[in-house]
Ligand SMILES: Nc1ncnc2c1ncn2[C@@H]1O[C@H](COP(=O)(O)OP(=O)(O)O)[C@@H](O)[C@H]1O
């Protein structure tokens with residue numbers, strides 16, 4: 329009897345790690361998830377312990393494999409493992425010891441604001457986007473690495489000694505899961521490398537001019553080798569966990585993985601992932617499109633010759649984290665899943681607009697000096713109004729990103745595929761459709777990020793041979809939300825949002841940014 333094959337996916341996100349196991353039909357058959365501690369040492373700083381990221385992944389693999397075997401399968405049936413990860417988050421380690429030299433500096437961390445402000449005055453700062461696809465900000469890895477080189481003595485010492493290794497979370501996990509310095513597998517894929525500002529967006533190789541501009545000496549720091557997102561050998565294999573010996577054959581940044589998991593393989597398809605932040609990726613085809621309207625260009629995926637696609641991306645820094653903020657900082661609700669019920673106690677936001685600029689505003693505005701601001705509070709305002717204004721903030725920012733995408737691509741979208749924690753809320757998805765004026769399509773199985781990583785891994789070992797093989801995956805249980813308000817009403821609400829964004833500008837002085 330031929331036993332079915334399965335593919336595993338490590339999903340290392342901002343707030344939790346997961347391991348999921350999929351069968352060939354793309355059904356999820358086992359899963360394990362673990363939240364891990366976040367560290368906020370100063371206002372605007374956000375760190376994670378790199379060793380904890382690895383141990384959380386180990387726990388998740390072991391937990392999911394146990395569930396898988398309890399269901400009557402054996403671990404040998406898992407023929408490949410894919411990795412997907414929070415992007416930009418910067419890890420530095422010593423390549424002789426394999427030990428991290430600093431906590432990971434998370435993508436949301438804004439400590440490099442002052443450094444970025446100075447860099448913006450350096451000649452050529454405005455041209456960076458045409459080479460790497462991303463404008464200068466605290467968000468990509470580049471300024472985080474520069475900050476560490478200037479401020480963390482252990483990192484500086486390793487740099488001077490030539491033993492410093494840099495990587496995003498994918499590289500770190502691959503390196504550690506392969507046993508660290510013994511094998512020294514230090515690789516990344518183009519979807520992750522395109523978030524560093526060090527990679528040339530056309531050639532998918534490190535660009536010496538970019539590194540020179542940042543004054544980073546390549547002889548003193550080892551960058552991960554950039555290899556295809558789906559590769560049978562380059563990522564090595566697991567040297568520990570319940571899946572010891574299993575090959576890692578796929579690697580994608582989590583937003584790229586979600587686009588793949590949503591089967592956004594062809595130009596014109598788009599997805600929006602509502603997690604801690606919110607990220608809208610629009611497949612623009614095999615050639616990069618450089619945005620003129622505040623978006624980024626990113627590698628959607630690179631599955632080898634003829635199967636490389638680019639995306640325009642709109643990133644929102646604060647999305648699900650604004651809901652968590654209401655839960656944890658104010659005890660407004662017991663858990664994020666209760667947000668919609670509170671918001672439904674009222675009919676609208678009661679005139680309140682919440683600009684959730686906790687660490688400035690990302691796309692398409694890029695306002696560093698804004699901070700979270702609620703406009704329109706009166707004696708009438710109730711908790712429900714604030715709940716509604718909170719969920720609307722993410723929907724408005726998505727609307728603004730879509731407007732920018734339309735201008736850059738010249739083609740209006742007609743459907744938005746969605747996933748991520750916040751999309752569990754029908755109210756949020758309905759609000760989104762109302763604002764953008766076209767359907768929002770939510771899949772039944774929402775672990776699309778992990779599914780995308782599994783697809784990348786499965787392609788490399790022949791579990792799936794073409795995109796066509798995936799056409800039936802995750803089609804069941806979809807919900808389509810269609811607009812229920814008029815275009816005129818949507819325009820009126822959006823104008824009020826834009827006014828609030830304008831009024832939130834300049835809250836911080838230049839020196840405070
Ligand atoms: N029912 C819900 N309504 C609104 N927000 C939610 C709901 N469920 C989860 N969230 C939010 O979604 C986020 C988690 O989504 P997830 O996709 O797991 O995030 P990540 O991958 O960034 O760790 C949390 O910030 C949480 O506040």
Ligand SMILES: O=P(O)(O)OC[C@H](O)CO
Nearest residue numbers: 341342414415603604605
């Ligand atoms: O972990 P998530 O889902 O919040 O995604 C983080 C993004 O990759 C940051 O760019």
